[in-house]
Amino acid sequence: MLNRILKRIEEKKRKIDKMRPLPKAVLSHLQEYISLEWTYNSNAIEGNSLTLRETQLVLQQGITIKGKSLREHFEAKNHDKAILYLEKIITPKYKLKEVDVLDIHALVLDGIEEEFKGRYRNGQVRILGANFVPPNALKISNLMGEFIEWVNKNPEKLDHVTLVSRIHHKFVWIHPFFDGNGRTGRLLMNLLLMRQGYPPAVILMNDRKKYYDALNRANKGDYSKLTLVIAQAVERSLDIYLNAISQEIDENYVPLSNLAKKYPYSQEYLSLLARQGKIDAFKQNRNWLSTERSIERYIKNIS
Numbered sequence: 001m002l003n004r005i006l007k008r009i010e011e012k013k014r015k016i017d018k019m020r021p022l023p024k025a026v027l028s029h030l031q032e033y034i035s036l037e038w039t040y041n042s043n044a045i046e047g048n049s050l051t052l053r054e055t056q057l058v059l060q061q062g063i064t065i066k067g068k069s070l071r072e073h074f075e076a077k078n079h080d081k082a083i084l085y086l087e088k089i090i091t092p093k094y095k096l097k098e099v100d101v102l103d104i105h106a107l108v109l110d111g112i113e114e115e116f117k118g119r120y121r122n123g124q125v126r127i128l129g130a131n132f133v134p135p136n137a138l139k140i141s142n143l144m145g146e147f148i149e150w151v152n153k154n155p156e157k158l159d160h161v162t163l164v165s166r167i168h169h170k171f172v173w174i175h176p177f178f179d180g181n182g183r184t185g186r187l188l189m190n191l192l193l194m195r196q197g198y199p200p201a202v203i204l205m206n207d208r209k210k211y212y213d214a215l216n217r218a219n220k221g222d223y224s225k226l227t228l229v230i231a232q233a234v235e236r237s238l239d240i241y242l243n244a245i246s247q248e249i250d251e252n253y254v255p256l257s258n259l260a261k262k263y264p265y266s267q268e269y270l271s272l273l274a275r276q277g278k279i280d281a282f283k284q285n286r287n288w289l290s291t292e293r294s295i296e297r298y299i300k301n302i303s
Contacts, residue, residue, distance in 0.1 A: 001228070002224060002227060002228050002231060005228070005231045005232065005235055006159060006161060006162075006231060008235060009161060009231060009234055009235050009238060012235065012238040012239070012242060013197070013198060013238060015242060016197075016238065016241055016242065016245070017197060019245055019283070020283070021277075021281075021283065022245060023245070023253065023280050023281070024277075024280050025280055026244055026245055029244070030199070030240065030241055030244055031087075033240070034199060034200055034202065034237060034240070035080065035083050035200075036052070036055065036056055036059065036060075037052070037202045038079075038083065038186075038190070038200050038202045039055055039059065039076055039079040039080050039083070040052045040055040040056075040076075040205075041202050041203060041204050041205045042079060042182070042183050042186050042187075042202075042203070043055070043072075043075045043076060043079060043183070044205040044208075045182060045203065045205055045208050045211070046075075046182050046183060048072050048075050048076070049068065049072060050065065050068055050072050050073075050075075050076055054068065055076050058073055058076045058077065059076060059077065059080050071112055074110070074111045074112050075108075075112070075183075078107055078108050078109070078110050078111070078112070079108065079183060079187075081107050081110070082104050082107040082108055082183075082187050083187070083200075085103065085104060085107055086104070086187060086190065086191045086194065087194075089191075090191060090194055090195055091195070092195065092196075092197075094191075094195045095152045096148050096151045096152055096188070096191075096192065097148070098144060098145070098148055100191075101144070101148070101176075101184070101188065102118040102119070103118065104184055104187050104188065104191075105117060105118050105177055105180055105184045106118030108180040108183050108184055108187070109179060109180045112179075113178070113179055113180070116177065116178045116179060117180075119177075120137070120140045120141060120144070120176050120177065121137050121140065121175075121176065121177055121178045122137050123137055123178070124136065124137060125175060125178060127175065129212065130215075130216065130219070131216045131219055131220070132173070132219045134173070134174065134175035135173075135174060135175075140174065140176050143174045143176075144174060144176055147170055147171065147174060150170070151167055151192070160192075160193065160196050160198065161193075161227065161230060161231050161234055162223075162227050163192070164189045164190075164192050164193050164201075164230065165189075165223060165226050165227040165230045165231075166223060167188065167189060167192060168185050168186070168188070168189040168226070168230065169215060169218040169219075169223065169226055171184075171185040171188060172185050172215060173218075173219065186203065189201065189230070193234065198234060198237070198238070199234075199237040199238060199240070199241050200237060201230055201233035201234040201236075201237055202233055202236070202237060203229065203230070203233050204233070207229060207233075210225075210229055211226075211229055213225065214226035214228070214229045252291045252293070253289040253290060253291055254289060254290070254291070254292075255287050255288070255289055256270040256271055256274065256281070256287070256288045256289070256290060257287075259290060259292065259295055262292070263295050263299075265295075270288070270290065270295075271288050273298065274288045274290060278298060279294045279295060279297075279298050280293075280294040280297075281294065
């Protein structure tokens with residue numbers, strides 16, 4: 001089953017890559033949608049009681065939700081800021097750095113645990129419901145150094161989905177912080193997925209038990225269930241992207257040669273505008289596609 005999912009993921013990722021650059025309007029909508037889902041579900045897994053709709057109101061309208069704690073509001077806003085940080089630092093050749101791990105954690109706990117944000121723990125912890133005891137605090141610095149080196153070298157030459165599954169488990173097993181390890185671990189997992197051009201994988205609150213069971217199995221050396229949980233999350237996000245792009249293509253986007261017949265621009269000039277990002281457009285096979293609305297917007301901006 002896992003191998004079939006991994007093969008489908010490769011095929012769907014190739015489809016999206018062929019459509020790049022994706023239409024800006026579609027990409028913006030997708031990023032907003034996935035970020036909201038990601039923030040809600042990642043916080044809910046850790047016990048935050050804000051609903052998806054309440055999370056949206058907090059993030060997009062700045063509304064304070066009656067009956068919800070200040071910490072829960074901070075957790076929503078902080079996670080959203082951490083996603084923006086990932087988008088800022090990510091490049092195709094990005095290498096994980098310790099300072100980024102600490103900065104991400106500091107954002108997650110900003111205004112919540114000021115004393116511990118962005119700092120490795122200096123004491124022992126136990127995890128409720130887990131089948132292991134995290135390493136001694138004195139080992140954290142060396143373990144994190146080894147972890148970051150392993151992430152960047154990928155010595156086993158694992159495929160991206162399997163790799164990020166192992167990365168997520170290794171980080172959670174080290175449990176380098178007193179608090180915020182789960183959220184930080186999922187952010188790091190997606191940072192490394194996004195580096196390869198994948199959309200973020202959102203582990204759903206409804207899959208919380210399955211996810212924790214998979215982590216406990218991984219603690220015993222069986223990574224198959226965790227890789228499956230994460231692969232399913234990756235495929236779900238790919239499907240969301242493909243469906244949104246396909247709908248946009250079917251409804252609005254046409255070849256530049258068609259648009260050149262309606263507007264006072266040659267196909268070559270429209271192609272130049274597309275490459276420069278001055279009109280909403282994307283390449284399908286060898287042809288650029290855009291919309292009448294995008295051309296109208298360009299004309300309005302230069303007039």
